[in-house]
Amino acid sequence: MCTVKDLTPREPAILLRGVRKSFGDIVAVDGLDLEVPEGICLGLLGPNGAGKSTTMRMLTAQAVADEGEIRVLGFELPRESKLARARMGVTPQQDNLDIDLTARQNLEVFARLYRIPRRDRAAAVQRALAMARLTERGDSRVEELSGGMRRRLLIARGLIHRPQLVLLDEPTVGLDPQVRQELWTVIDGLRGAGITVLMSTHYIEEAERLADTVAIMAEGRIVAQGRPSELVREHAGAQTLEVYGPPARLDEVQRSAVAAGFRTRRSGPAVAIVGADGSNGALPADGERRAANLEDVFVLLTGEEVE
């Protein structure tokens, strides 16, 4: 699996152009254009139902696009998808470890699937167990492992063959904060090793911390793409003013801010006025100024409130 197909300099690791996919009347992906250059971690950020998982499934040809062009590591999908799949690793959103098998046996099956030569298999399995920090638990049945251990094993399973490209579909969904931190360390290590990572997430903090580039997805297409700091500057300016108060007051603040041409959003007990850079007579004097963040951008562009 160490043979690397030479990519032309301009060929990105992943290229999607005009991709559409519907399920019956539901359009999941609607004219998606996305490029993931080699060696970066791209965070595909979007609310639930934005089409992130369908996009991920199309990259392994587990879903076939109705329209558009998809290329992965220089291979054309779905025709050459098996060659692409041999060179990439996938961590699905839903845990699909084999619960009848031990951690080690799970890895052994995938070592075979990824065509790791017999003489290298034991070492590859051992390395993946170490990566999942399950060296001591290799012979435990998957059923006996904790949620965090299972997720680490799920990630390590997709890395056993040293892939060039890794797809992580909501890698930390449903995990508690401590486990999430652990996984972030693992994912950050991938980027450090020069592996291209495409990670879908609906956690803003996750995208902000791990991704070199964030692509915000809403209703089946990319609505903005760039470095997190660029996205914030471009779409939310420098500062956001948050005003707290009773609902009636918030309504009033929001109305006058909108009338003055500001974009606003409500979050819980506050109204946030985005792009409140400098002083402006239309803004209330009270309230707290804070640096604009990716959450502001996300909410403005997707119209979704954050969990």
Add this chain to the structure above:
Amino acid sequence: MRRLEPAAIGAVMYRDFVIFVRYWKSRTFSSIVEPTIYLLAFGFGFGALVAKVNGIDYLEFVATGVVATAVLFSSVFSGMFDTFIKRKYQLTYDALLAAPIDPAEVVTGEVTSISLKGAVYCMAPLLVAICFGLEPSGWIVVVPLIGFVTAFGFASFGVTMAAVVPSIDTFNYIISGVITPLFLVAGTFFPISALPDWAGVASQLNPLYHCVQLVRHAVFDDWGLVDVWNFAALALFAVAMWGLAVWRLRLRLVD
């Protein structure tokens, strides 16, 4: 691109083998005990009323019939239930298909594993019957091959059903509507000649009938030209069902 790669099929079979190592004892137990009960019940129960069928001792008639039913039940139920659980609840196939393996290889690996087990365990009823006094011909050595081909077809049929049905309850229709008639009208416990003429015609379409015929002709060294047809029918069934299983599982797993 569409060819079947042994390495991919081997990975699926390796998984099945690991699972099998865990439960081979219980499988072996039921494979021995079940035909023993059949032989005791039918052999002594009916055997008291019927001495010979088509010139064969009734007990030996049943013993050879039970080979076919053992193959049928083990292969079709594994194909149906195991595949359904792996597809719907354990999401095993979703995990596999993200790796370099295609649905055709998944089906081939699963069905081959089931068929190999079928080939081994279909000998159990004959071994039990030998203890009851059966004296088989040397041709008994081809019985595992017959068992393999039969199991391949029925396991593929089971996989097809697992890919098609919306829920596990739907299997009731298949078991009662398809499997039970196949099993009864195959000449397992009584000869087809005892049934009306139309049943004789229908039995030609029943793969299990061809399996039973081949097993009897092997065990009693009673080969005839008809066995070319018997074997061809079984092989045709196996290949057609495999194709159907690949088609339906791909439809189910790839959006």
